Amino acid sequence: MLRIEEEKGPQKNFYTQKVLPQKVVIPLSQHTGSLPKLLVKVKDKVKLGEILAEPSSFISSAIHASVSGEVKDIRIYNHPVLKKAKVVIISAEKNSSERFEPPYIRGEEQVKNMESSELISLIRNSGVVGLGGAGFPTYVKLSPSKKVDTLIVNGCECEPYLTCDYRLMIEHTESILKGIEVIAKILQVNKVYIAIEDNKLEAVKRFNSKLHTKKYALPSAEVVVLKSFYPQGAEKQLIYRLTRRKVPSGGLPFDVGCVVQNVGTCFSVYEAVYFNKPLIERIVTFAGSALEEPKNLLIRIGTVLEELVEREILKFKKEPEKVIFGGPMMGIALDSLDYPIIKTTSGVLFLTGEDLDLREESNCIKCGRCVDICPMNLLPLEFVRLVKKGLWSELKEFYISDCIECGSCAFVCPAKIPLVNYIKAGKEKLKSLNKT
Numbered sequence: 276m277l278r279i280e281e282e283k284g285p286q287k288n289f290y291t292q293k294v295l296p297q298k299v300v301i302p303l304s305q306h307t308g309s310l311p312k313l314l315v316k317v318k319d320k321v322k323l324g325e326i327l328a329e330p331s332s333f334i335s336s337a338i339h340a341s342v343s344g345e346v347k348d349i350r351i352y353n354h355p356v357l358k359k360a361k362v363v364i365i366s367a368e369k370n371s372s373e374r375f376e377p378p379y380i381r382g383e384e385q386v387k388n389m390e391s392s393e394l395i396s397l398i399r400n401s402g403v404v405g406l407g408g409a410g411f412p413t414y415v416k417l418s419p420s421k422k423v424d425t426l427i428v429n430g431c432e433c434e435p436y437l438t439c440d441y442r443l444m445i446e447h448t449e450s451i452l453k454g455i456e457v458i459a460k461i462l463q464v465n466k467v468y469i470a471i472e473d474n475k476l477e478a479v480k481r482f483n484s485k486l487h488t489k490k491y492a493l494p495s496a497e498v499v500v501l502k503s504f505y506p507q508g509a510e511k512q513l514i515y516r517l518t519r520r521k522v523p524s525g526g527l528p529f530d531v532g533c534v535v536q537n538v539g540t541c542f543s544v545y546e547a548v549y550f551n552k553p554l555i556e557r558i559v560t561f562a563g564s565a566l567e568e569p570k571n572l573l574i575r576i577g578t579v580l581e582e583l584v585e586r587e588i589l590k591f592k593k594e595p596e597k598v599i600f601g602g603p604m605m606g607i608a609l610d611s612l613d614y615p616i617i618k619t620t621s622g623v624l625f626l627t628g629e630d631l632d633l634r635e636e637s638n639c640i641k642c643g644r645c646v647d648i649c650p651m652n653l654l655p656l657e658f659v660r661l662v663k664k665g666l667w668s669e670l671k672e673f674y675i676s677d678c679i680e681c682g683s684c685a686f687v688c689p690a691k692i693p694l695v696n697y698i699k700a701g702k703e704k705l706k707s708l709n710k711t
């Protein structure tokens with residue numbers, strides 16, 4: 276795994292800043308699972324936090340308006356992560372300086388006395404999904420089919436450059452702990468680990484000092500400081516490191532009695548339960564050497580990148596040579612800035628030659644570095660060989676489905692082979708062959 280001594284992202288002079296967009300483009304499916312049922316039509320007036328679409332099945336999620344305004348269009352929109360996505364476009368009311376006013380405020384005692392089913396329903400209605408990656412609906416993760424005894428709170432930043440979780444842990448330690456309390460109560464776990472990397476010691480200090488007060492109803496809660504390796508935040512690695520339990524190939528954390536929740540998700544659970552606040556905004560890291568000032572911003576879901584540049588909320592000191600939606604390892608290169616932030620967007624990188632290795636791809640020299648670094652003990656160079664030869668069925672024998680697409684193999688490859696592109700192509704082909 277890759278050791279990260281120092282983050283390149285905004286860590287020292289970071290701050291969060293609220294941005295109110297003039298227009299939002301809100302995809303209906305920002306989560307793993309089925310498309311929610313649309314509840315609005317063009318020309319409808321909507322209020323901030325109003326539901327736009329409700330879950331259509333067990334694995335689905337609600338979507339809410341992130342500004343007050345008028346629905347201008349509902350159409351298919353290309354998105355780097357979601358591909359062809361149905362979106363609701365809302366033009367915000369003029370001079371809107373609105374903040375979310377909680378329709379309801381619950382006190383700690385009230386929350387403590389609530390049934391798990393009521394808490395789950397609030398989380399479901401608020402459209403909370405896993406903010407650390409795939410956007411799995413949180414209420415589904417809180418209704419496991421197997422007994423769970425351990426909750427792991429993931430405070431390990433998912434990729435280099437990204438510091439949004441670190442910022443959140445420092446600014447909202449107490450709220451995150453209240454969210455963790457809710458989750459621990461629902462799952463009835465007897466152990467809680469809060470995992471934080473050793474380059475985020477300020478967050479470690481804050482969690483430890485809050486836990487020291489013993490005011491939280493948390494069973495055996497412990498802050499665990501982990502070395503800042505990439506991909507430390509990957510679920511299966513985290514579970515193994517903390518509990519020595521191995522999630523089987525194709526299995527889920529439930530299978531070994533664990534649930535993993537990202538710190539951002541715990542914060543959103545807190546807001547949903549204490550304030551009925553839907554997931555309408557999140558902290559996003561904007562970094563890379565093209566930016567005059569890398570920063571973390573509190574961004575409304577659906578805000579289009581272009582607006583942030585046009586309004587000079589993001590200013591360039593150099594023209595970016597590459598813009599990446601996500602982190603440097605798993606992110607997707609953009610062809611324009613006409614794309615909206617979604618619930619799972621942790622960061623956007625504006626990179627120049629200083630950040631990039633612009634060498635061309637060459638032949639594999641069989642150095643084995645990709646094998647040594649793979650956190651899933653796979654043979655990435657074999658995937659490339661098999662995809663190039665079209666030997667699709669053999670990909671399964673090499674456990675291609677276990678690849679978490681972390682990008683570590685491509686990062687260390689001296690031949691600059693885009694291994695993850697080959698792996699993704701192999702997985703897509705297998706999926707289409709399985710359908711036929």
Ligand code: SF4
Pocket residue numbers: 645648649650651652653654655677678679680681682683684685694695698
């Ligand atoms: S094969 Fe997959 S899991 Fe292994 S290093 Fe490459 S991208 Fe990561």
Ligand code: SF4
Pocket residue numbers: 638639640641642643644645646655656684687688689690691692
């Ligand atoms: S790291 Fe690159 S060059 Fe080395 S074995 Fe893997 S694919 Fe080949």
